[in-house]
Amino acid sequence: MTRRSQRTPNMNYGTRVAAMGAVTTPTIPYRTPYEVVESKLWQSKSGRRVSIYGSLPWYSEAQRVAEGWEMVVIGYTIYDPTSNQYGIGRVPWKTRELAQEWVDTRNPELLPR
Numbered sequence: 001m002t003r004r005s006q007r008t009p010n011m012n013y014g015t016r017v018a019a020m021g022a023v024t025t026p027t028i029p030y031r032t033p034y035e036v037v038e039s040k041l042w043q044s045k046s047g048r049r050v051s052i053y054g055s056l057p058w059y060s061e062a063q064r065v066a067e068g069w070e071m072v073v074i075g076y077t078i079y080d081p082t083s084n085q086y087g088i089g090r091v092p093w094k095t096r097e098l099a100q101e102w103v104d105t106r107n108p109e110l111l112p113r
Contacts, residue, residue: 039092
């Protein structure tokens with residue numbers, strides 16, 4: 001076994017074990033599959049729409065109620081749990097099935113080998 005002072009500072013555990021003569025298997029990076037989620041917006045009675053991820057379009061609860069702001073589902077989009085990102089830079093799909101078709105072609109465990 002090597003002493004700490006003999007190790008290279010950038011060696012990770014797998015490299016250290018291999019350097020000591022043990023057999024290791026290569027690590028395969030794990031990717032969490034995409035998920036289909038509802039795409040939501042804030043919408044007022046007047047029809048104005050704003051993102052749920054930006055600043056709120058009202059100053060007080062009274063103004064929110066007076067202008068009739070409510071969260072509405074406008075379709076379905078993709079959530080990537082690896083990067084914690086909602087959406088893929090396109091207009092949401094109208095149905096869950098259409099979004100699921102896109103996901104089915106990209107999830108690694110579902111792709112043909």
